[in-house]
Every structure is written in C-alpha cells, then in structure tokens.
Amino acid sequence: MFEDIIKAFYIAKKDIKEYYLKPPTISWGIVFPVVFTLAFLLKGGPKSSHLIPGLIALALFFGTTSMAAASIVFERKIGSFERILLFPISYLGIALGKVLSSFIFGMVSLATLIIVVIPFILNVHIFSPLLVTVLVLSALMFSAFGVFIAFLIRDPTNTMLILNSFRLPMIFLCGIFIPVSSLPKFLQVVALLLPLTYSVEAIRFAIEGTFDIIPPIVSILLMIIIIISLLVLSSLEIKNMIP
Amino acid sequence: MIPLKHVIIAEKLVKYYGNFMAVKGISFRVKEGEIYGFLGPNGAGKTTTVRMLCGLAKINGGRAFIYGYDVTREIKKVKKIIGVVPDISNLYMELSCFDNLMFCAEMYGVPRSERKEKVLELLEFFGLENKKNVKFKALSKGLRRRLTIAAALVHNPKLLFLDEPTIGLDVKSKRQIWKLIRELNKRGITIFLTTHNIYEAFKLCDRIAIINEGVIVAEGTPTELRTMVSGSKIIELQVHPPIREPQVFSRIPGIVKVSTRQGAIRIMVNDVITALEGIIKLLKESNREIVMLNLMGADAEEVFMKLIDRTKESKKYSAG
Numbered sequence A: 001m002f003e004d005i006i007k008a009f010y011i012a013k014k015d016i017k018e019y020y021l022k023p024p025t026i027s028w029g030i031v032f033p034v035v036f037t038l039a040f041l042l043k044g045g046p047k048s049s050h051l052i053p054g055l056i057a058l059a060l061f062f063g064t065t066s067m068a069a070a071s072i073v074f075e076r077k078i079g080s081f082e083r084i085l086l087f088p089i090s091y092l093g094i095a096l097g098k099v100l101s102s103f104i105f106g107m108v109s110l111a112t113l114i115i116v117v118i119p120f121i122l123n124v125h126i127f128s129p130l131l132v133t134v135l136v137l138s139a140l141m142f143s144a145f146g147v148f149i150a151f152l153i154r155d156p157t158n159t160m161l162i163l164n165s166f167r168l169p170m171i172f173l174c175g176i177f178i179p180v181s182s183l184p185k186f187l188q189v190v191a192l193l194l195p196l197t198y199s200v201e202a203i204r205f206a207i208e209g210t211f212d213i214i215p216p217i218v219s220i221l222l223m224i225i226i227i228i229s230l231l232v233l234s235s236l237e238i239k240n241m242i243p
Numbered sequence B: 001m002i003p004l005k006h007v008i009i010a011e012k013l014v015k016y017y018g019n020f021m022a023v024k025g026i027s028f029r030v031k032e033g034e035i036y037g038f039l040g041p042n043g044a045g046k047t048t049t050v051r052m053l054c055g056l057a058k059i060n061g062g063r064a065f066i067y068g069y070d071v072t073r074e075i076k077k078v079k080k081i082i083g084v085v086p087d088i089s090n091l092y093m094e095l096s097c098f099d100n101l102m103f104c105a106e107m108y109g110v111p112r113s114e115r116k117e118k119v120l121e122l123l124e125f126f127g128l129e130n131k132k133n134v135k136f137k138a139l140s141k142g143l144r145r146r147l148t149i150a151a152a153l154v155h156n157p158k159l160l161f162l163d164e165p166t167i168g169l170d171v172k173s174k175r176q177i178w179k180l181i182r183e184l185n186k187r188g189i190t191i192f193l194t195t196h197n198i199y200e201a202f203k204l205c206d207r208i209a210i211i212n213e214g215v216i217v218a219e220g221t222p223t224e225l226r227t228m229v230s231g232s233k234i235i236e237l238q239v240h241p242p243i244r245e246p247q248v249f250s251r252i253p254g255i256v257k258v259s260t261r262q263g264a265i266r267i268m269v270n271d272v273i274t275a276l277e278g279i280i281k282l283l284k285e286s287n288r289e290i291v292m293l294n295l296m297g298a299d300a301e302e303v304f305m306k307l308i309d310r311t312k313e314s315k316k317y318s319a320g
C-alpha cells in the first residue's frame, strides 16, 4: 500500500507535467474562477467580502474538476490511460494518483485567486489552521468528485459541456451567492446532496465564524466520508473498465 | 509445479465481448528465449489474447500462466516481470523522451539510484540519445514506436509482448525495429509478438501460430509452415529506382516466371516465402525500396486462408 501511495504521487507529477498547460484546464480551471470572482468583487466593492468563502470554494471546485476531466478523459481517448493499467499498482492507487494531480492543480487555482483577491480581503483575518484544513479537505473532495465524474464520461468531445452541466447549477444551489436556507425546501434537499454545499459552509465558518444550516463538524466529517467513498467508487470504475 | 522452461502456458483461453466470442479456447506454449509469433488477419483475436495475458482483459475461460504465475490470480506479480508494447504508441505527448521513460521506471518500482542510468542506457540502445529532451509528440512515427518499446523495458522484463511492432511504419523504420527485436532476443528476452504481416512473422519468429477468428489454425517453425503453403501465386511489385531488367528475378528460388505489366513487375511463384526473401535480398543489394507489393488475389490474408481452408478440409475428411 505504501508503495502504491508513492506511485500515486508519480502519477500526479506526470499529470501535472502533461496537462497543466492544456487550454481547457487553464481556461476553466484558472481563468474562469478568477474572472468570475473579480467580476463579483469589483461590482460589489468592500461589501462583497461575504462572497469570498463561496468564491474560494468555486475556484477549488473548477480547478480540480477541470484537471480531473482533462487528465482522465483525454488519456482514455488517446489510449494512454491503459499504460497505467499495465503497471503493478492497485486500482485504488491509480484513483488516488488522479485525485492528487487534480488536488495540486486546484491548489494552483486557489493560489492564483488569493493573489488576485488579496486587495479585497486584506482586512479579513483569514488564515487559520482550521481554514487550511477545510481548504485541503474541500480540494480533495472536489478532486475525488471530478475523477469520479470523469471516469463516467464516455464521449470526450463533450467533456467540458457535461462537466459544466454539473458545475454551473451547483454555483447557484450550494450557497455561494444565495444562502441554502433561503432556497425553497425542495432545492435545499438537492443542495444537501451536492458536495460543494459542505465545502462552502465549512469555509464560511473558518473565515467568518458563522454557518448557514450545517454545523462545521458535520461538514468536515461528511467531507471525509465523501472523499473516501468517491475514491473507492472511482477504483471500482477503473476495475470495471477491464472488459 | 509447472516447469519453467515454458514462459507462457495458455490452456483453452476463451474471451467473450458480450455475446461475441472473440477467442475460442486457444492453447499454446512459449519457450524461454524464443521469439513466438501470433500471425493472423484483422479481428483474429491477437490483441485480445495479449490483453488477456497482461491483465487488460478478463479471461472468461481456460487458464494462463506466465513464469508459473496464474495470470488471473497473481496479475500484480505478472505485471512486474513482463513488458508490454501495445498496438498503438501511447506514451505521453507533452513529456520528453527522458521523462516518459523515467515515469515508467518510477511506476515499475525501479530503485531510485538505478532509474536514470537505466533510462539513459535504453535511449542509447534505441538510438534516441539525441532526442532525450524532445517531446514525444514531436517524434516521427518510427521513433515513437521505438520509444514505446523502450518504455516496456525499463524494469528489465524477461518476457516482452509486442503487439504489431511495426504497424504503419515505412520499410526503413520496420527494418530498424526488426533489428532491435532480434538484438533484444539475443540478450535473453523472450518475445511474444503479434503481426498480420506474414513476411515479418516468417523473418523474425522461431515459431509461429496462425490465428483466425479466435482459433489457432496452424502452429510451427517457419520452415514447417512454409511447406504447408506451397502452390503458385503471383506477386505484383513496384520498386524505386525502377528495374530495367526484371528478368534478374527469375534466378531467385521459388520464382517460376517474371513479366511486366503497366509499370509493375509480375512474378509467378510457387513458394511465397522463399521468393519474397530472395526478392527483398536482391532489392537490398541494389539499394532499391519497395513502393508496392501485392500478393495477387488478395494479400497475405490469402495465405492464411489457404491454411485455414486446409484445416477445415482435414476436419471434414476426418469427420467423414
């Protein structure tokens, strides 16, 4: 198992070298969240600082999932994913490798965003061990989510379209702009099924000390459970790829 | 305990894709140190067989052992000792030759202290040392194929699978790859290769299995198989630079008659393989490239068909 974790890091290193400059990764993973965030912060001025937790979650979400999609769907299309299956490594190890490369790319999106939004958040007492924990968990969860979805995508030409049909509605359902508590009951239920909700709640608590409807300890525990479940599900998907 | 002189033992292997039976209970054994060829037309089940043996496809029936390890139950151990070159050159486009091989070395668990040396050694062996920092996507088809073979060797496997090693390459690149394959075999690596190129199979392999529609229809050394495929055929040939005196071919063993038609040389032969060998040798000596080579009626597949029909006939007779 220890060997597999090291190999997962090698997969991540290779993915970063191979995909970080690909246009869909850059445009959807970095440019989009940064521009989106800037648009909102410039429009709202200093009053908009309450949007920051949601926008940070958004950057992580788009960064990680774009990388997952690029590295998995593209590799499957050109047949190089099969190389990974020839190496002596477990399916879980492969899934972990893909999650790690997405995670690292998500951290790059986040760093870019923080540099861009620093003028807006200077007055906020922001970094704490809790925030770092919550950010890492969020990035891991989104990566695992992205990897899971990416393995389900069969037709590579529509990758970003399919991904965005998941991602864009989540912006509005998961409490980034509109608190989940003010959504109609039915949409609240939907929001509770989406991983982004827990991340936004936890990040908000870490930055502002308040939450909307989910206590931070619940968010954190659920995120851990979601990460593990998605990793296991992804490794099963990989196993099922073998005809 | 299964004796180790057989590197691969396949017993009644079966593969279904849905309801379609792609491999129909084939058995064969590959001996240590030989080049064993799987020769067959498109869709015969060659790739499927390789995939079953290296863990890329489930075995639906029968059993396979590699170096005594059960392929189904001990696949991780098998993966550590085999090298696999897939039918497409599928290394990573944005990575340099060096980085591609390093990644494979990392994934095969080559010790950190040995990786770099091994990778440099392989780049040199494959004549790619001056391409070390060139990205895979910038390589020609022939060089891509070579690097893909190198990538399967980073962990010093004792057994190498080559699925269509020269598919889509020009004559010159093909020759280079054949030379490399022979050299690897000389260094003690057992080779299992698939091809639909009858010439390639007969030139390289110690033993050949001819496979069609998921069934092995003949197996033997090139000489053994050659005797089964006699009878007259016509080879149509164009070379560059052109030959003014095509009658030079008539001296080659296996050739019955030589004529020209519409710029092409037509050669009637009674032993395809011997004739082809002679033709290629003669062309090589006079520094000519083959522009077109046609085995009239059909291509190599017709030769397979001949063998296949023979097996059908013999079955008919033995049944009647």
Ligand SMILES: Nc1ncnc2c1ncn2[C@@H]1O[C@H](COP(=O)(O)OP(=O)(O)OP(=O)(O)O)[C@@H](O)[C@H]1O
Pocket: A243, B017, B020, B022, B040, B041, B042, B043, B044, B045, B046, B047, B048, B049, B087, B196
């Ligand atoms: N993943 C798959 N799903 C369904 N059918 C498949 C799959 N892979 C191969 N087949 C079918 O199985 C048969 C054998 O295919 P295989 O690729 O093993 O042939 P091959 O001998 O390697 O031929 P080629 O010269 O084209 O590479 C073919 O009829 C092919 O269509």
Ligand SMILES: [Mg+2]
Pocket: B046, B047, B048, B087, B163, B164
């Ligand atoms: Mg094939």
